[in-house]
Amino acid sequence: QQQVKQSPQSLIVQKGGISIINCAYENTAFDYFPWYQQFPGKGPALLIAIRPDVSEKKEGRFTISFNKSAKQFSLHIMDSQPGDSATYFCAASSTSGTASKLTFGTGTRLQVTL
Amino acid sequence: AAGVIQSPRHLIKEKRETATLKCYPIPRHDTVYWYQQGPGQDPQFLISFYEKMQSDKGSIPDRFSAQQFSDYHSELNMSSLELGDSALYFCASHVFPAGANVLTFGAGSRLTVL
Numbered sequence: 001q002q003q004v005k006q007s008p009q010s011l012i013v014q015k016g017g018i019s020i021i022n023c024a025y026e027n028t029a030f031d032y033f034p035w036y037q038q039f040p041g042k043g044p045a046l047l048i049a050i051r052p053d054v055s056e057k058k059e060g061r062f063t064i065s066f067n068k069s070a071k072q073f074s075l076h077i078m079d080s081q082p083g084d085s086a087t088y089f090c091a092a093s094s095t096s097g098t099a100s101k102l103t104f105g106t107g108t109r110l111q112v113t114l
Numbered sequence: 115a116a117g118v119i120q121s122p123r124h125l126i127k128e129k130r131e132t133a134t135l136k137c138y139p140i141p142r143h144d145t146v147y148w149y150q151q152g153p154g155q156d157p158q159f160l161i162s163f164y165e166k167m168q169s170d171k172g173s174i175p176d177r178f179s180a181q182q183f184s185d186y187h188s189e190l191n192m193s194s195l196e197l198g199d200s201a202l203y204f205c206a207s208h209v210f211p212a213g214a215n216v217l218t219f220g221a222g223s224r225l226t227v228l
Contacts, residue, residue: 034217043118043204043219044157089156099170100208101147102217104156 003027004092006105013112019077021108023090026071030092034102035064035075038087047088048075080112116140118220120205126226127195135190135223137205145169146188147217148180149204157204163188164210195227 006023013019023033034049050057050064050073057064063076077084090105119138127133139146145164149157150173159172163182174180177195182188186207192199202222209216 036219041222041224043206043221045219046217097169099145099147099162099164100217101159101162101170101172102149102157103159106156107154 002106003103004090004105006090006108008108009106010109011111013077013080013110015080015082015112015114017080017112019080019084019110019112020074021088021090021110022072022074023105024070024072025092027092027094027103028071029094030103031095032093032100033064033066033073034091034093035062036089036091036104038089038107044089077110080110082112082114085110085112118143118205118207118218120203120220120223122223123221124224124226126228128228129195129197131195131227132191132193133195133225134192135203135205135225137188137190137207137220139186139188139205139207140218143207143209143218144186145208145210146182146186147206148174148188148190149206149219151202151204151222152198153201155201160190192225195225197227200225200227 035047036044037047038044061078066073091102147162148160151157160174162170166182180190204222206219
């Protein structure tokens with residue numbers, strides 16, 4: 001059972017457009033929601049993250065919107081660039097004892113065209 | 115800046131063989147996580163260690179074992195390899211109690227089982 005559901009599976013956006021990826025979760029114990037960017041053959045790299053006491057966080061062209069009551073969060077990439085073409089994973093984490101494992105969404109393959 | 119170092123980067127094994135993957139966390143990071151990412155899949159949490167003790171366990175097969183050593187590096191041992199074990203294996207680290215918000219992933223080890 002996928003604890004973090006992510007959509008769409010793939011996304012094609014023109015250069016300069018807005019890319020939007022959505023995620024939903026069930027476990028209310030999650031207290032940290034990061035987004036990771038992964039290029040082929042590379043490890044996931046933290047892009048931006050949010051905690052549930054904040055409804056929006058913006059860093060440059062990347063914005064996370066968080067809806068705690070709906071248990072949903074989304075990533076918006078403004079002015080999308082070809083270099084943004086990668087797979088994006090949302091994730092959720094809760095700290096239990098000394099561990100803070102991440103539960104990932106299924107990923108969105110983003111392609112930004114010229 | 116030093117990153118998480120994984121070795122080997124690529125490994126090819128036959129079915130029923132054994133394999134060992136190594137992870138060297140960022141200096142002073144005391145918490146290590148292992149993730150398995152199948153082709154086109156999201157990373158799945160396997161196991162984590164804090165201060166050389168197992169801190170959490172995920173979907174790690176009984177054929178796999180792992181440990182963290184006194185210098186904080188970790189090794190993932192896989193025996194009786196199966197075709198389905200072919201995947202990218204990522205190690206990630208952080209310093210406790212910083213948690214997932216400063217989790218850094220290595221570049222991964224690609225295991226191919228023939």
